[in-house]
Amino acid sequence: MKRYTIGVDVGGTNVRLGLVNRSGAIVARAFFETKSFCRNKKKLIGAIIAQTWDLIKRERLATKDILGIGLGLPGPIDSKRGVVNFLPNIPGWKNVPLKNIIQKKLHIPAFLDNDVNLITLGEWTYGAGIGCQNLLCMTLGTGVGGGLVLNGALYRGEGFAAGELGHMPLNEKGPDCNCGGFGCFECYVGNARLQKSAAKIFKNKSIQLQDVFLLAKQGNTRAIRFWEETAAHIGNALVGVVNLLNIRLVVIGGGVSNNYRFLGPKITDVIKRRAMxxxxxxxxxxxxxxxxxxxxxxxxxxxxxxIRER
Amino acid sequence: MKRYTIGVDVGGTNVRLGLVNRSGAIVARAFFETKSFCRNKKKLIGAIIAQTWDLIKRERLATKDILGIGLGLPGPIDSKRGVVNFLPNIPGWKNVPLKNIIQKKLHIPAFLDNDVNLITLGEWTYGAGIGCQNLLCMTLGTGVGGGLVLNGALYRGEGFAAGELGHMPLNEKGPDCNCGGFGCFECYVGNARLQKSAAKIFKNKSIQLQDVFLLAKQGNTRAIRFWEETAAHIGNALVGVVNLLNIRLVVIGGGVSNNYRFLGPKITDVIKRRAMxxxxxxxxxxxxxxxxxxxxxxxxxxxxxxIRER
Known part of the structure; x- marks a missing residue:
């Protein structure tokens, strides 16, 4: 009986690996920095394979103990064919048949998906969204990501590009966005924008979001207002999703969600007042x-x- | 072999019935005005039953020829239990077990859904959306409705209230909406708002949207601009849906879509420029x-x- 799966989270900064047991617990880990391999696709893939292999051996396991390896990557992934369409923040990746490459080297079944889709699957099955049929999982960080579970299944969209919550427009006119559009939700609550806005409010170029959180905790009114305004933007974006999709749950993750205490009540308040x-x-x-x-x-x-579907 | 179904479209103004054959063609019709029964739920249900019965007899059919009767109603419908939750524009309807009431009287299996959901099912199976796995059907009229087909099935949401496209916010600040929110898409392109705006632009209180369409057809620049601005609002609302859901198709129906010639190209243009x-x-x-x-x-x-699912 194959007891474990290996999860690989390929980020723009780090690649993190975990050996996961049948209950969804991580029982061993590995880690390396993406940037050492950032310009060389082959080397990055080689490192993933080497680290996976090390992890298996370190735990005194063999390929027969591993049900499969699942990889999450930051970009649109054809999860059906197992092809990375492209990675906006890691150059050199275009139409890479990563599933086949990894299977050939490791002789373990491999599967790919978008990183936010895997976060969504994780929270849905073992985290904040257990038992829910319709939910949105939002990740707040450098970018704003989204994953959708609809009718009890992950919703990937026509071309595996669904869930781009960060690029729903908040206003008909607004700041230019990296995506080519403008007025996108991410332009108001992405880390870069929040940091810039905090630097201005506190007249302090090196202030970090974590500092603004501590200030708010201490009762600083400008800091509290900062998080309230951020929460209002988040609430306004969610009103559209809630009205359109009539979901049961919104799960908020990502770095900024560490400040959930200052965000949560206001987000809920905006939705209760503005949504149907x-x-x-x-x-x-x-x-x-x-x-x-x-x-x-x-x-x-x-x-x-x-594997169940095969 | 049961050859026909009966479709009943219950609107705020009219109730329309149709006998539909196995190819999706309407082979006989009936019709009456809703307002005569508007204040009396029982009479309205009685009229639907009487008209259905008349239609069957007029076509020299019997209940054994009818596979089932499907009713579309303007409000949130628990289509699983066959209960009308409420109808915003027809008073007196709250938690009405219409499915059971009709089945008891007619001895024909009855099924209910929201009217826009039925329009979506119709366009998806026999109209503009044939073969599509992921689509949005938008109805532009007094209100703005939406129906979603996702992963090859109608998406109804957690409480049968999904698809409220008209109440996705277009801006963080905006005009008050009937729904209790503000800045909703419908506030910009609902018929009432368009009519009001046309009256102002053309300094003519009795001008109809159809007139503005004719003016645009004749090359009137103000009329052309009127439809272009309307199309820009529609495009802006669709950008959010397209980015979030990565759908294959947007089907535009409803009264205002008669002016599709002046709306379509601009809507497409906004999506191409603003969406990912x-x-x-x-x-x-x-x-x-x-x-x-x-x-x-x-x-x-x-x-x-x-019936297939039973």
């Missing part, structure tokens, strides 16, 4: 439970589902 | 094909699916 009655009564906003491990744990869900 | 590349390349905006018949034809799809 049936929809707003039904929806609950909660903080993610699995933290940085969600993607690795979600990879287990991906692997199990993919 | 993968999503905007993949999506197509088209005009609905079934006109006012979509709901009655969609009722056939509802009945067939419901």
């Amino acid at each position: 009655k049936v929809q707003s009564k039904m929806v609950k906003v909660v903080r993610a439970k699995l933290g940085d491990d969600a993607g690795i744990i979600g990879a287990q869900v991906l692997v199990k589902e993919a | 590349k993968v999503q905007s390349k993949m999506v197509k905006v088209v005009r609905a094909k079934l006109g006012d018949d979509a709901g009655i034809i969609g009722a056939q799809v509802l009945v067939k699916e419901a």
